[in-house]
Amino acid sequence: MDGIGAAALAELCGEVRGGRGPAYRTLADAIRVLVGDGRLPAGTRLPAERAFAERLRVSRVTVTHAYRELREEGWADARQGSGTWVRLPDGPAGVDGAWVPGPPRGGVIDLAHAAPAAPPGMSGLVQRAVRRLDGELAGHGYGPDGLPELRERIAARFTARGVPTDPDRIVVTGGALHAIGIAVAELTGAGDRVLVEHPTYPSALDVLADAGVRPVPVAPGPGIEDALPRAARQTAARAAYLMADFQNPTGRLLGDDSRARLLHRLARQGTVAIVDETFAELDLREGVRSPLPCAAHALRDDDVVTVGGASKIAWGGLRLGWIRAAREPAARMRRRLARAQIAQPVLEQLIAVEVLDAIDGIRAERTAELRRRRDRLVGELAAVLPEWRPVVPDGGLVLWCDLGAELSTALTAVAPRHGLTLAPGPRFGTGHAFEDRLRLPFTHPEPVLAEAVRRLRRAHDEIAGTSAGAGRPAGPAPVVV
Incomplete structure (x- = not known):
């Protein structure tokens, strides 16, 4: 069983102190996201608690509690003398640990992948x-x-x-x-x-x-x-x-x-x-x-x-x-x-x-549809999440959003509770870069995009620790010690 060193995992997890909520939960969420999108393969042995805590500059208790939460939720196993290693949860709701679209799940909006449906013809x-x-x-x-x-x-x-x-x-x-x-x-x-x-x-x-x-x-x-x-x-x-x-x-x-x-x-x-x-x-x-x-x-x-x-x-x-x-x-x-x-x-x-x-006709139809969807997504974000600053592209399938704060992994972790699948910004780079970025595809029909933004608002409010309603800006996020 291959392991990952404390330094390497600390770089992937980023800063876990001073965030929104207990540090151990921030750490558990970060590891869960890494396993879910394939950056931390199932079966990887996690670092020893003491060495990992030193690298993260947190107490050993923080790492102990994070590992325990991962085990209780099915994301890790442990055996005396063998340490703790990550796994994929059992059941149909589990992820496959690779960065690819999974089978459609009722009511869940996939904003992790830019995968449009086939054209009508x-x-x-x-x-x-x-x-x-x-x-x-x-x-x-x-x-x-x-x-x-x-x-x-x-x-x-x-x-x-x-x-x-x-x-x-x-x-x-x-x-x-x-x-x-x-x-x-x-x-x-x-x-x-x-x-x-x-x-x-x-x-x-x-x-x-x-x-x-x-x-x-x-x-x-x-x-x-x-x-x-x-x-x-x-x-x-x-x-x-x-x-x-x-x-x-x-x-x-x-x-x-x-x-x-x-x-x-x-x-x-x-x-x-x-x-x-x-x-x-x-x-x-x-x-x-x-x-x-x-x-x-x-x-x-x-x-x-x-x-x-x-x-x-x-x-x-x-x-x-x-x-x-x-x-x-x-x-x-x-x-x-x-x-x-x-x-x-x-x-x-x-x-x-x-x-x-038939490429000329397919292209004309596809780009007209994507243009409308892009503009709808941009408009919904301006109305519901005005603190986010998306880059509006001249083509392609996605917006690259500046969140204004390092929220990307936290959003990805809570997104399933709001019927969303997200890809954290760091998935698009190396190390822990782009924690303040989120990629949003505009490949869904316009009503689905509007609902997706409302769900993003609720996910944002959850990690911000506010009760702001969907459609209202939450303002600066408070720091929870």
Whole structure:
């Protein structure tokens, strides 16, 4: 059974003294959230109470009470001589310990994941794909290179967006996250450094951890085109994982000049850019030309590897993604993928063909819907939680909210009592950063978003120790000693 050191866990838990409520409960809540979102895997042995208390600068009694609460609630076990280790609670209400959407639960609003429902026309596209399946059933069904017509459609979409692409530069994967994993495995080895924006997409951090590489966090604010290359020079990073289109979670959009400057400077340091285009088709601006794909600005084909997928523009249940790379790396990645799983499902590839054939209509409908939902969420927050300051993005699926105080983990811990699932700000970074931030997706229908904000108000009031009613600002939160 692997353990976590006192210093490492203290960094993840952050400050537990002087918060709202007893310190032991703040500590238990922090550990519960870490287990729930997968940062602290089930079966991990917790540090010895005395050493952990010293690192946290609290009494040993605080740690003892926190561990006891975790055991009583099913989040930990203990055995004489073996210490205390974390576990997942029993029963259908338990979490799976991974940062992925779980099965829908009646009445619970998931604000942890940005996962829109399928567009209304998706059923018709699936039916057309099923009719085309007859033409594939006479064969063996294995195609490690991906269906030729799908690779042609993906390549054509890149070409239409301004970066000429041949099908042999496309690798078909089981979703965008799978594409990131394949690209990281091809470009790096265990112990290599990979630059990441900070904050960034949590599942990408998980992929890097599984690959054994060392993420180097770089703040993605103004000047990212200078900060990333500077970090590359200082660390000799082999690759940089980034989102230029409505960065997840900050929503930042890089213009063409910034993209070109960033990629050219990374290339001079020998750092390959892994560009995640998951949100690229979700530009919510009207009458404005989107920037060219990053690959269009590369000086050499080998400088950029682009990953994308169908889950955000179409549906998360369609587990199809892709990689665009130079011909030789693309061929190596197809071989790597074939050794792991031989081929992607044929029917899903046929559905993806239909999606790409209808992409302009799907995109217009999706972005119009998301624009309305974004504006509704922003309006509800202004009315009900005016002390929160969201960044309103020009595209994508999420708001990145400044809470004005370090409330994120506490909100996440109490959220289930109010029918909510949240992802704490620190899940989007390393250590205990972003405790004052919360990511809120605007993927739900407008009435659901309005109800979600009312529940957020009640959760906020609970941890603030007030009786403020939903819809009224609670004011500065009192400190409970």
